[in-house]
Amino acid sequence: MDIERNKDNFREMFRKKDFMALKEEMSVLPSQDVAEILNQMEAKESLIAFRLLPKDKAADVFSYLSDKIRAAFSKMIEEDELKSLIEDLFFDDKIDFLEEMPANVVKKILKGTPESERRLINQFLQYPEHSAGSIMTIEFVDLKADMTVEEALSHIRYTAPKKETIYTCYVIDNQRHLLGTVSLKDLVVAEPNQKIDDLMDKHIIAVKTDDDREYVASLFKKYDLLSMPVVDRENRLVGIITIDDVVDVLEQENTEDIQRMGGIRPSEESYFNQSPFTMAKNRLLWLFALMVSATFTGRIIQRYEELLQTMVILAAFIPMLMDTGGNAGSQSSTMVIRGLALGEIKSRDALKVMWKELVVSIIVGISLAGLNFLRLIAIEKVNYAIAFVVSTTLIVVVVLAKVVGGLLPLLAKMVKIDPAIMASPLITTIVDAMALISYFKIAGIFLKI
Template sequence: MFDPLLLPELREMLIEDDSPAMREFCAVFHAGVVAENLEGLPVADCWRVLSQADGRRRAEVFAYFSRARQMELVATIDKPHLSALIEVMAPDDRVSLLKNMEASQIDVLLPLMAQAERDDIRKLLSYPDHSAGSIMTTEYATLHSDVTAGVALAQLRTQAPNRKLIYYIYVIDEARHLIGFVSLRKLILAKPETPISDIMDRDVICVRVDEDQELVARKIARYDFIAMPVVDDQNRLVGIVTHDDVLDVLQQEATEDVHRMGGVEPLTDQYLESSFVTLWRKRAMWLSVLFLAEVFTFTALAHFENEIAKVVALSLFVPLCISTGGNSGSQAATLICRALALGQIRLGDWARVIWHEFVMGIALGLTLGAIAFVRAYFTSEKVLGTADPVLLAAVIAQTVAAICLWGTLVGSALPLIFKRLGIDPGIASSPFVATFVDVTGIVIYFSIAKVYLNLG
């Protein structure tokens, strides 16, 4: 965590050019703590401190910087030092960085790296965004099934320093086909002469390299794994997705869902790091669409101007009635979108979902309708004019009940429809549902009023 007391010490180190103290600062604290405190320094000073750390530690700290600070450092560091930094970064971290860099920058840096790193970078960059391949790392431990536990531990000691995670060791054949895995705990507890084939788990749960990252995250969460093996179409092991990358994916996907449900195009950068133009564009687009849709509310009201003129009190209850539908629809849309995201419901469950929300809509409508009846009935005679309070209360009560049911059905159906069409259900957000129900709610309201109050 950020410690404001460390910043003065860092500045003093820089003034005195105390390299040993800078090196110790980078080595003693957690890489994330080092990064958070260095973010408080100007870019040039940040690099002066970071450059004192050894290469691998430098890469660990760099991975914790915000994207904006990483890009600032990329523009500051000379190419040989930058290529050396990227070369020792974890494969998934460096690919994430390179995807935010210009192609021309990458072309300059790649020739400065070792051939193995160049090949690894090109392979990982070739996978589609948001796929398992785009977030996996190629740093994992492997064994063959014909070795013993004792030999396996000796091999693991050699592999471990260059591997991101060794809790699971994956068993492969000569063609790198994934045939099993063994946990480090089981390996340590086994007798040295025990063959790996006797202690490995053959029922391997894995993901395909082109599988969507959200599905990968869901699998890891479901099976409570620390890492998930990634295979190609021939079941050859190509990488692993680790729990820390899954946390990033879940945060990213949840953020996108929340943004869409608020009627905002998802931001690619943090809020304070996004430019004014970017924020304006992402917010103005959906606001413009929703505003144009709300124009139909005016059209609907204009269509019923004669009814409003006959019973002016009807206009006073318009906000009450249509907001009920928007609120109930937003509730339903939120529940269904989240259930779809978590895999709690599937498209095949549409009939159960609609029936469930139909019954719920009736129950909610009756509850709110009763409250609306009481409120409308006790409206003062001065406001009601010549309108019958009982009839007006009945109109308001039935309208609230009908619009609540309608809003609930719309809010539950739209996410399912969008999902079926291949559109992100998050687009069936609260503002979208509320806008749609506003327009249709006015039609429902005045149609009921015409029948009860003989306004035709």
């Protein structure tokens, strides 16, 4: 558990070139921890340490290494060593690695692998990035319906070491059509001579290879699954997805949503692994678009230049009105974006959302306006007319902001844009314009200017 101390130990042994101790230490540590330490070392030193690992652990550690260090390794080691390393990987880890490699390296690595496996690998490499196919693996246990429990268990016993999970087994016919699933729990509890056919669960929750991985994750969450079968259009079993990969998908999807909501083009690389130029690029597009649209707000101010010149005090409340509007709007859009992501809100709920935001915004708007009115009179010593105009504008702005903030993500969803885009930066810009126009109109009416 104490990874920091382990890291220091590790470096110390390396410095002393005490490779025996290093080998011992690495065999005791979980693969994930070994990988975490190797990721942070110089590529050359990292490779030396990596080569001290026993063959089976090496493959496991390799699957947890960062893309960066794996790319460095693959440049430093001989083709044969790379090949034998990849052979030991689980199928989904193999695909993950090959996806990162340049095409010519992939070609070289695949040279010599049997035709059938090469075809399978190419098929897996072609599944679109966010599809169920892209996160599945082929190391599952398949059973036949006419097996007895005893036969099934001995089949599992024999094949288990090469499988990603044996806790759910998949019952298929000779054409590989998926007939049912049976858990190892049920097999262990059942009588040895029971038939799989009688034992298996025929209500299968499965996905297709081209289903979106977010949909896959939502099924895992809802049905508390440990693994799930993936079938093709003819209901033939092509792979399974396991919960550990789904947990990663959930975190990635959350990161993507959060980045979009922060006005950043999403990236799968971690903060420190992105170069400053990539980072700048991912941020510039939105900033520029929003900068240009913010000039509309500027135009509005210009249009009311005369009014402002005769009553400069009005300018002092512009930031407060704009900010409060922006914040109120982004509160609503945040709630709706998250509700959509969790499936609590559906596109068809637009009217319900509008109504809810309307009620909430009236409560919020009146409370804020009331507090603000008192503050302006008592603390800021503003005259009643201006306090009234500012506070009334506040109600209008909060109501508009919350209704627009609640509806825009739904609108995005309907036209198949990611609702997360409709978060604070964009909402703020839209609401700013609405806030200013309301302000000047209301001032025009009540201040008779």
